[in-house]
Amino acid sequence: MYPFTTIRDYQTCLIQHQTSCKQAVLFYLKQIEEWKHLNALVHLFADEAMARAEQLDAERTAGKKTGKLHGVVFTIKDVLAYQQHPVSAASPILKGFHSIYNSTVVERLLQEGAIIIGTNNCDEFAMGSSNENSAYGAVKNQLDETRVPGGSSGGSAVAVQAQLCMVSLGSDTGGSVRQPADFCGIVGMKPSYGRISRHGLIAYGSSFDQVGILANNAADVALVLSVIAGADEFDSTVSSLPVPDYAEELNVQTNSKPVLGYFKQTLEHEGLDEEIRSAHKDFIKKCKADGYEVKELDFSLIDYIVPAYYVLTTAEASSNLSRYDGVRYGPQFTPVKEELTEFYSANRSQGFGKEVQRRIMLGTFVLSSGYYDAYYTKAQQVRRKLFEQIKLVFNDIDVLLMPVSPTTAFKIGEKKNNPVEMYLADIYTVFANLTGIPAVSIPLFRHSNGLPFGLQLMTKHFDELSLLRLSKEWMNCYKAV
DSSP: OOSOOOHHHHHHHHHTTSOOHHHHHHHHHHHHHHTGGGOOEEEEOHHHHHHHHHHHHHHHHTTOOOOTTTTOEEEEETTBOOTTSBOOTTOGGGTTOBOSSOOHHHHHHHHTTOEEEEEEOOSGGGOOSSSOSOTTOOOOBTTBTTBOOOSSSHHHHHHHHTTSOSEEEEEOSSSTTHHHHHHHTSEEEEOOTTSBOOTTBOOSSTTTOOEEEEESSHHHHHHHHHHHBSOOTTOTTSOOSOOOOHHHHTTOOOSSOOOEEEEHHHHHOTTSOHHHHHHHHHHHHHHHHTTOOEEEEOOTTHHHHHHHHHHHHHHHHHHHGGGOSSSSSSOOSSOOOSOHHHHHHHHHHHHSOHHHHHHHHHHHHHTSTTTIIIIIIHHHHHHHHHHHHHHHHHHHOSEEEEESOSSSOOBTTSSTTOHHHHHHTTTTTHHHHHHTOOEEEEEEEEOTTSOEEEEEEEOSTTOHHHHHHHHHHHHHHTOOO
16 A cells, blocks of 8 residues: 555555554654655654554454544654653754643544654744754755755655655744645645644744644645644634534535636746746636636735734744743753853853744844834734735635745755845745635646646635645646646
């Protein structure tokens, strides 16, 4: 049954005794060993995964009821709490820390029979677009090991890409699931803000963060989403709206084609690679030829998206990361002194990497007296305008199309010393986080440089089902990767 295709096919093979959970774990452990130089995993739970696989096999053989994710081998980003397991957000300041509880998403995976085989490398505290900002070193893209896999969930994307697991969980604050999926040629979905509990997710920007799913196909994303989504008493920001059975409803036929739309400014932007531009324009023509109504929309706020996003997220990061002081979490880098300011300064200077320090300083600056109204308040006003505009947009269309990234995967080190250029590359992904709408990257295209790139689809709040249906249909009909 290997290489892995879909969860449904795998579980059918389990029922028909064509394979076992133990065989699956053995396969992925072999893959992890073969591709360990990609640096996608930071912690491996080999013995534990094997023991759980044997337990699940025994329960299934004994006729016990199996969960929706029975035997599915997962990796999780190193920002998700897994009880009695290390979690460090790829930062020295959390070195050696073990979680004392399960995040809600991990708890729900385990309840449905999942096997967690390891945790994934990522940009420190999920701050980055290349997975180079990690205490564990950079992650390499399997398709070209001289290139980045994207970030901050680069390790999670490579784990799926290189068949180190079946499905992986990441987090998406401004594109950190979709951009790595784009660079690695897989599916990456960020649901609506509030669709999935953030309990146990180490915070970067609390009003932006959302757990996301990386997989090989839309059907697997739908099944995992149906398990981990929904209300949670530990998270006051999670939605109490009913969760559809995405996996069952995915194949329900609809009577009409959705109305598509795109912002003309996104395809006219000077930073967009010409081949990516042409591929998206050609795809829009193909959609029209196939009977879709496609509307060109005007979007005058495109140049405000990235500045607003970085003002707001760095402000939230400055607040969230103030709890890491060398007293309550992780190691102390300096002996306790009478002068508390010096103690904090020494620990935070050595415990945080350069990119995290940069964002904390930016966030502290925009929140400071004299600059709060000039930066933070203005950014919130932009966010409000974007939120109001997207509601109007979805009165006229059903699905918004957009590129994922201006370029394909770039060389390791290429943008490391130019943070502004790195930030500007988020121009197409941060929109969904600013407005809270769901978005997915699906791998449809191939560049002349041999690398994949995707199409980004967005729908109105909590309409993940339409997003998943269209993703599945288009990957079956149009995928060229």
